[in-house]
Amino acid sequence: MSIIDDRRIAERHVDLTALRAIEHKVRWIAASMIDAANSPARRDPAGLKVGGHQASSASIATIMTTLWFAELTRLDRVSVKPHASPVLHAINFLLGELEPEDMATLRQFGGLQSYPSRSKDRDTVDYSTGSVGIGATAPIWGAIAHRYAADASGQRRPPGRQFSLVGDAELDEGAVWEALLDPMVADLGEVVWIVDFNRQSLDRVVPNISGTRLQSMFHAAGWQVIEAKYGVALTEAFKRAGGEALKRRIEQMTNGEYQRMLRCDAQELRRRLPGDGEGAATIRRLLDGYDDDRVCELVGGLAGHDVEALIGAFAQIDESRPTVIFAYTIKGHGLANAGHPQNHSNLLTPADMRELAARSGESIEDPWRRFDEGSDAGALVRDVADRLRRDETAPAPRAVVPAEFARLIRGTSSTQQALGRLLMDLARTSPDTARRVVTVAPDVASSTNLGGWVNKVGVWSSTNKTDWFADDAETILHWKEQPGGQHIELGIAEGNLVGLLGELGATWSRWGEPLLPIGTLYDPFVTRALEPWSFGVYSGGQSILVGTPSGITLAAEGGAHQSIITPSIGIEQPGVVSLEPAFAQDFEWLMLEALSRLGHSGGSGSYFRLSSRPIDQARAEVPEDPDARERRRRHVLAGAYVLRGDATARLALVGMGAVMPEVLDAAERLDREGIPNRVVCVTSADRLYRAVRARRGLPADDADGSIIDAVFRGTDALVAVLDGHPHTLDFLGGAVGAASVVLGTTEFGQSGHLDDVYAAAGIGSRHIRDAAKDLLARP
Structure with a gap:
């Protein structure tokens, strides 16, 4: 099927003229927000630059406008690339979530944040982003958490898609590929990534970026790959005499040469674009059929800035597997600095802003002007606002966690062993609370003492799977995978572990289904997972991370497995309480209290540092007198x-x-x-x-x-x-x-x-x- 499909567009009842009007206004408002943030009135007394990303916002403005106003439903969730924060706020402003006085507060203390933030922005932000690669992968873990929460509550598989808007430079991050390669991801048909493929990074035009190579990597991971490369104008030009030569010329030129073409006026384009190879003469004749303005538009006519092409791409999404759409774009599209290699943090001049206002039909004096109510664009905005309006998530009852199990702990054991025993005791004494517990491990469930728990509650899977070792008498750990399981096993990637842990810890606020997530990993690898863990906490995830075993107490394991700095890290991580008990009774009290802090407004997470060292529990000298014990x-x-x-x-x-x-x-x-x-x-x-x-x-x-x-x-x-x-x-x-x-x-x-x-x-x-x-x- 062609990406540009008039039948599909008609089926979706999209008013393309109104959609293009919204696109232009969104780009204008986003640029104006950044301009206002850097105005003399907002100048930092310390002389620091306020900044913003007008070019990065303009790059994705068409994609986001088309997604919001022609595709999304209220059940969908979107992770927006960090530097497109102004575009998100511009869209939310048009939809009525923000007021004009809010729009000049970007990057102001107490105002709209530099990057989308669930916890700090006042309008709808589905996923916090800002840590490159981590916000991009969050919808993957959000999809798994959404499915798990539905299974845990006995609901049918939940509807709604999980979109991620990714800057192409984010694909340099290892976190992206670690996430794609987890075996569970290939089944997540609700996951859709849209890559803003502008082929520029912070410092430069990326010289050897290959869309074909990147697409093949997604394809190898089991994803549907859709390429949205050329818009309507270029597609039609390719059908004319000389069009095949033009297409071949564009596809064979290097990224640097193509980006340089974007900075040329019409006369220079007519000289440079044909090149000097075979077909140059036919390309010149083809260009002669266009006036100067159309020649410039033609070269930049990529699908990522064409609402029709994008609607056609969205229509191809196959929800039986995850999808990635490579939408070719121009960084700074529609702005004076379009395609410039140093436009990443470059700000438009006052003259540039006046020119943009005139070209967009906007006003420098009144930059936050909404559409007239009687206009077609205004009607489309109202319809979409109604379509996307969500009911507030009702606060779910807090889990009732016992303060203790009121028993004497005897013998010799470690705090790591106490973890497995506590989960079994919780299931026995408080089954309703235990059913909210979900454990997660990166292929270390048995070695972090979750074996008994896994045997009891099973392993979560979106479908029932056969345990081929169920009848093996020598098998101690029974791996029963089913939708009702309460343990999730990931591959050996600690970043994936804490990414999922953060999303499981946000289900209470996102879906109204509070869970009690506990993740285990070897303590020295906490530092490997530190950034995504910290970002999950920043985003509102409440969970318990257990680092075990820890320290040089591992002895025979050697320096590679002996953590040193993690106790200090625990103290310094906001939103988390760091705990390191010596005795099993202390661990029980602390863990039960930590569970009680999860899954509700005002809650917080915990980080436990546990040991595999067996200790005589009599040395804890736990008082037998009830009052002394409570003290x-x-x-x-x-x-x-x-x-x-x-x-x-x-x-x-x-x-x-x-x-x-x-x-x-x-x-x-x-x-x-x-x-x-x-x-x-x-x-x-x-x-x-x-x-x-x-x-x-x-x-x-x-x-x-x-x-x-x-x-x-x-x-x-x-x-x-x-x-x-x-x-x-x-x-x-x-x-x-x-x-x-x-x-x-x-x-x-x-x-x-x-x-x-x-x-x-x-x-x-x-x-x-x-x-x-x-x-x-x-x-």
Whole structure:
């Protein structure tokens, strides 16, 4: 089928004249928003550039206008390329979501954001973007989350498509190809990507970009590939005498040469375009049949700026598999800087803006003028506003999560083992809440102790699949894939894990279906997933990330698998509480509280750093008295508690996570030497740091500032230790007003027995004792 199909256009009842009028107004408003942001009245007193991306916005204005006003339904969701934020706001303004006074607030504090933001913009933004490649892939994870939420609530497969508007330079990002290659993606027929293929990047015209090569990569991943290359004018020209030669000439010239043609006037085009090869004479004769204005329009007549060609491309979408449309465009289309290699952040001059206003029939003095109500364009805008208007997502009831399971934890176990046990206990004691839990792993479910949970709840798949090992007596992990499963297994790509985790954590606000998502990965690979994880949190995703196992406590695994900086990362990540329990009981209290913070307005995510080190749980000395036990639980949640020792001792030995046995051993040895001490178990350096800020009257997310005095009152010497960078706990000494030493890991580790690697890092029991004695010996 031809991309330009009059029958399809007629079927969709599209008023092409009105659509083109809207396209011109959208381009004008987007350019005016950026112009206003950089006006003298908005000049930053510090001299910083405000900026904006007029050329990038103009590049995609036709695509977005056609998509919104001729294709979308209220059930569809769209991720908009970061630099097209003004186009999105211009469209939302025409649809009545913004007022004229909003339009001059782009990049202003409290105004419209530089890049589309679900959490900070006041108009409809389906997906936050701005981190290149990550916003592009978000609709893939949104589609999976949408399907999962429907299955979890017993609904039929949800309607609605997931569009992603991608700048072609974003295809350089590895995150894009990691996402495309996950086995689940090939089944997502609701996913549609539209590539704004302008063949320019931030600094230059991309010299060797190949649409054919990129398209073949999508095709190999199982996607439908649609090429929207030439608009109506060029398509018709190709049918004339000399047209085949013209087409061959355009397709054989380099990207750089073609982009240079866009900067030529008509006379120079007539000289350059025919070239000097075979067919040049016929091309000259063909061009002689066009006036100067038409010659210039002809060369830039790409499908990405032709509403008819785009409607035809949209009509070809096959919803049985994901689709990508390569829409050829010109960066800066319709602006004075169209096609210029340095137009990415270039701003139009006042003269350029006046010329654009005159050509668009707009007013410099009244840039936010809407269409007259009686006009055809105004009628189309009203119809589309009604068609796209969504009902507000009704807040769903919060999950009722128990505060604890009220049992004694005995024996020897690790916090990693406690994770699997807690999920099984939750399913047994609170089945309604457990049904909201969804676990996700990048091919590490069994090695992060989710095996029992997976056996119980099954693996989620959009269709029932055969488990060919179900009758194998030696198979311990049963991989039953079905729509009702509660575990999602991804390939080995941590970026995909946290991308999906963020979208699963947003279903409460996006679809009204709150989930309790938990993702597990090896802790050293948190840094690999850091940017998309952080961006998911910024976008409103609420989930729990479990890094396990962690630290040099992995011992025999060696430096490649031993994390060092992750405790500090956890403290510094907004929207997330970082937690590192030492004992299974502490983990239970913390995890249940973390689950209760998910899936509702005002909620937040959590990051757990767990260990595979078995620890005697009797050493936790959990009080049996109900009141004392509850006090312990409150302190655990607040960030720290006194585990044992003399509560009035001036020396505090402070441990966090897997090193607590060494801290306790050091404390007992010091007791025998007549050196009184108290042992403090830190469960969250993050919450302690927030408590310090709260005591100082600084923003601290409702932290309990009293925990510092409750645990550290009277301390004037403090030795802290953790299996991670000592920077994590370095604030404690100053907060408590005590002389302090913090022991931790600052170098890459190596393989060995636990005692050996702890000794090499200086975090063994002897090192703790020596540090305490040196501290007490100071004058």
